[in-house]
Amino acid sequence: MRTRTEFCTKSWTNRGERSRNPDCVAAKSTQAIYVAILYLALRSLDGYVFTPLVQERTVNIPPALTISSQLIMGVLLGAWGLLLATPLAAAAMVLINKLYVQQDGLDTR
Numbered sequence: 001m002r003t004r005t006e007f008c009t010k011s012w013t014n015r016g017e018r019s020r021n022p023d024c025v026a027a028k029s030t031q032a033i034y035v036a037i038l039y040l041a042l043r044s045l046d047g048y049v050f051t052p053l054v055q056e057r058t059v060n061i062p063p064a065l066t067i068s069s070q071l072i073m074g075v076l077l078g079a080w081g082l083l084l085a086t087p088l089a090a091a092a093m094v095l096i097n098k099l100y101v102q103q104d105g106l107d108t109r
Helices: 004-009 015-019 022-059 063-077 079-101
Strands: none
Touching: 022 063, 022 079, 063 079
16 A cells, blocks of 8 residues: 555656645645745745844944834835845945044044
């Protein structure tokens, strides 16, 4: 007797029998759900943890500013806001640093 996994993975002479088997469809849909959950989990971890940490080290933007700018711009402008949020926040940080902090002599760099 073949198990469900063996039945779905073995190649058969009648190809139509393999694709119409309800056990194969159930196994494939369960696997698709697991893959989707794993993708969403990894994407969220990348977007909310790793990206702000890397950007904070390379551009000196605090992670809270990165996340809040992405949230605000995403709500206001949708996908374009998410794409432009971090570069605009970095440009604003550099502009504020050059105009106000270094001009007043408060920065010791």
